[in-house]
């Protein structure tokens with residue numbers, strides 16, 4: 001049976017979200033198993049259930065540039081352009097650049113349908129709407145990809161995983177950074193030409209965090225979807241401490257199978 005906007009709103013209330021909440025959402029539309037009213041109904045429920053709504057709207061698939069000035073040492077930067085890469089296909093990142101399709105249809109609907117603020121990192125931007133949107137995504141967000149999440153965390157925000165797992169949870173990249181794991185330098189096209197932007201690494205092993213954050217979790221089901229919500233501050237703090245106590249935590253286990261995790265691992269002092 002399809003879920004309705006009212007079902008989703010009920011689920012969000014069960015998670016403790018309210019008109020005082022500032023929330024970062026990572027989502028899968030298909031996870032519900034059928035929605036009455038298309039992705040716009042989901043976005044409307046999320047907007048109505050929060051004071052500020054933020055979602056990733058990464059545009060790297062359009063804006064990323066292979067740049068021969070790239071750093072190669074310990075930066076997981078490709079020594080040559082990816083196969084088939086063609087600079088004539090690259091688009092300068094602007095406020096209106098569509099999000100990568102890997103962000104999901106809910107995010108793209110939100111970006112398109114609302115008067116959102118958008119952070120300035122041309123690879124990994126966030127869009128936000130509501131009370132703190134301008135503050136979260138405003139000046140100072142054009143290089144450090146996770147700065148909007150840092151600001152959301154300082155404001156007492158939450159992260160909601162809507163039908164997805166921690167592998168999509170960009171807040172864990174913030175935890176990595178706070179624990180001393182540098183993000184990677186990448187290059188992207190902007191209206192002012194190519195410029196450097198920091199970008200998060202690999203999220204594939206991030207479900208290893210689950211057992212450490214289970215006690216923080218507020219959880220409910222809506223249709224076929226599982227919704228999990230965490231206060232960002234203890235969530236990020238838990239991941240930060242885990243990495244500090246084990247510098248190999250939340251990295252791919254097998255060396256030489258993931259260049260980004262290897263780059264992090266190789267920065268670990270012997």
Ligand SMILES: CC(C)(COP(=O)(O)OP(=O)(O)OC[C@H]1O[C@@H](n2cnc3c(N)ncnc32)[C@H](O)[C@@H]1OP(=O)(O)O)[C@@H](O)C(=O)NCCC(=O)NCCS
Pocket residue numbers: 025026027028029030031038039056101102103104105106164167168169170203
């Ligand atoms: C990749 C990911 C988005 C895939 O999830 P998904 O549910 O399969 O994808 P979407 O949310 O885009 O939903 C797609 C479905 O919406 C439906 N849909 C799309 N537009 C629609 C519309 N206008 N009306 C009705 N249905 C629509 C289609 O059924 C589509 O399925 P199809 O592609 O099989 O036809 C999800 O697994 C994920 O990773 N989400 C988190 C992304 C994120 O936050 N990343 C940031 C850190 S890495």
Ligand SMILES: [Zn+2]
Pocket residue numbers: 202203204205251252258260261
């Ligand atoms: Zn990896």
